Amino acid sequence: MENVLDSPYTDLERPPLSQAALNRALVRPGGLWSSLTVTERTGSTNADLAQLARDGAREGAVLIAELQLAGRGRLGRAWTAPPRAGLTFSMLLRPAVPPARQGWVTLLVALAAASAVRRLAGVEVRLKWPNDLLVGELKLAGVLAERAEGAVVVGMGLNVSVRAEELPVPTATSLVLSEAECADRDPLLRAVLREVESHYRDWVAADGDADACGLRSAYLGMSATVGRDVRVELPGERVLRGVATGVDAAGHLVVRTGDGEQTLSVGDVVHVRPA
Structure with missing residues (x-):
């Protein structure tokens, strides 16, 4: 396995994140974020944090990996x-918030990240339901929410300085490839976490009501899915x-077909694509 320190890029090109600086900037009395840990490498930050949740970790713990060896998105x-x-x-x-409204967590985090990237990097990011951040039709980031012992662990992977030859698939992109005004991971991470905290506080205060806190209207305003003809791939090759x-x-x-409207949860869907 490649060691982070063996990367062909120098610390000037791809500098490490400072755990101490992030904690000083984001952990405060009464704030959402309780601790930020930066690890050089791990298998999956979601799996690690799920174990911490089972061990009783406080809300607001954040785990950041400089290299993730077994990262995964939806459906593995x-x-x-x-x-x-x-x-x-x-x-x-x-x-x-009521369990029936907790499905908004994935959308909330995606919206917060898109808002932060738009503001800081000047890139026109849109949201593909349920969990992708797009630039045009290319994937910039993904979000994965998983339940763990009464908690929700939400992971994100955001491509920042990935070059064209490093992309895992041709349908992906990065901030550098999108000619972003900012491709510095430290301020980007701070901006995303502050935006998540703001939206999350409002949503919880509204008892998970996405309309009362303005979450649904904000999400729809950035949606790359709503209003389009779509082809939804369902389990069983339907x-x-x-x-x-x-x-x-x-x-x-919500999808309108010739037979009327159908409502689809995240678990119902394999892929949503433009028709």
């Missing part, structure tokens, strides 16, 4: 990036074609 899909070329991290949340008309109060995608 692999997520890979060279050392220090992206932001790979997971957050431990314990949302005190396909649903129609128009994505919205996202309901539980965060489910």
